[in-house]
Amino acid sequence: MKDLNNRVAVVTGAASGIGLGMVEEFAAAGMRVVLADIEKKPLDEAVARLTESGVEAIGVVTDVTDRRAIETLAAATMDTFGAVHVLCNNAGVEYGGLFEEVPPEAWRWVLDVNVLGVIHGCQVFLPLLRQQHEGHIVNTASIAGFNSSVPTMAPYIASKFAVVGLTESLAAELQTAGVPVGVSLLAPANVRTRMVEAERNRPADVPASLDTPTRRAVLKLIDDVMANGIEPRECGAMVADAIRNDRFYIFTEQIMAFDGVRNRLQRMDDGE
Numbered sequence: 001m002k003d004l005n006n007r008v009a010v011v012t013g014a015a016s017g018i019g020l021g022m023v024e025e026f027a028a029a030g031m032r033v034v035l036a037d038i039e040k041k042p043l044d045e046a047v048a049r050l051t052e053s054g055v056e057a058i059g060v061v062t063d064v065t066d067r068r069a070i071e072t073l074a075a076a077t078m079d080t081f082g083a084v085h086v087l088c089n090n091a092g093v094e095y096g097g098l099f100e101e102v103p104p105e106a107w108r109w110v111l112d113v114n115v116l117g118v119i120h121g122c123q124v125f126l127p128l129l130r131q132q133h134e135g136h137i138v139n140t141a142s143i144a145g146f147n148s149s150v151p152t153m154a155p156y157i158a159s160k161f162a163v164v165g166l167t168e169s170l171a172a173e174l175q176t177a178g179v180p181v182g183v184s185l186l187a188p189a190n191v192r193t194r195m196v197e198a199e200r201n202r203p204a205d206v207p208a209s210l211d212t213p214t215r216r217a218v219l220k221l222i223d224d225v226m227a228n229g230i231e232p233r234e235c236g237a238m239v240a241d242a243i244r245n246d247r248f249y250i251f252t253e254q255i256m257a258f259d260g261v262r263n264r265l266q267r268m269d270d271g272e
């Protein structure tokens with residue numbers, strides 16, 4: 001899709017961070033935008049800011065773990081704009097702790113949002129994207145889908161490896177079948193967002209993660225690295241560029257991702 005002008009984009013996790021950065025970049029390219037997020041107040045504020053500046057935008061409060069909520073999101077998009085061309089499955093959460101400390105409810109929450117949320121989005125929107133004879137899906141994984149070296153992040157790392165696998169598989173299937181829907185995999189790292197505060201959206205049945213010295217050190221490390229990272233809008237520009245040029249992998253820190261893959265390959269090669 002060389003020209004994004006006048007096309008319609010749906011972005012989940014769009015009320016803040018990378019999702020909002022994508023929305024702003026898409027709007028600047030002349031797209032009409034649908035913002036979906038579980039947080040109503042920042043969602044309403046973002047939509048108000050966009051519409052005041054002349055962008056055609058709507059917000060739909062959506063929990064991506066709920067298949068019916070995604071169906072409602074698709075219906076609202078079609079009712080308002082009559083089409084959808086780009087879908088960004090971007091909502092994601094992180095919950096940490098040493099492996100043995102993470103309760104099953106927390107595992108379920110992270111896998112529900114990060115993996116099932118992406119699956120629901122792809123399955124519900126694919127038939128609508130096909131209708132346009134041009135379309136693009138962008139799934140947000142993470143550097144953690146390529147580099148598993150950080151401790152206390154097992155649920156997050158497992159979920160993002162799953163997003164890498166399902167997105168590579170989806171892209172291959174669509175390409176083989178000649179379906180005119182492009183696919184990209186966004187693997188961000190060090191983008192300045194509220195990711196370390198992801199537990200703000202923790203469901204009532206998920207206990208707060210333990211405040212251990214190891215966990216504190218990891219969060220401080222992520223915070224420090226993020227402080228020197230890029231702005232969400234820059235990440236959004238990389239996504240828009242990948243859609244225009246039909247590029248699959250989008251890395252904000254390519255060396256970190258490649259190091260993770262090379263390290264794994266080396267250990268396999270060494271017979272470790």
Ligand SMILES: NC(=O)c1ccc[n+]([C@@H]2O[C@H](COP(=O)([O-])OP(=O)(O)OC[C@H]3O[C@@H](n4cnc5c(N)ncnc54)[C@H](O)[C@@H]3O)[C@@H](O)[C@H]2O)c1
Binds near residue numbers: 037142187193
């Ligand atoms: N910031 C980074 O450097 C970085 C690195 C790797 C991966 N990511 C990924 O980028 C994506 C966006 O995260 P971010 O960094 O912008 O963080 P963020 O916390 O600023 O944004 C995440 C958004 O998702 C929303 N959300 C959470 N649960 C939801 C649900 N169940 N349904 C709908 N929306 C929900 C939140 O309300 C929030 O607006 C995530 O998938 C995250 O894993 C970010």
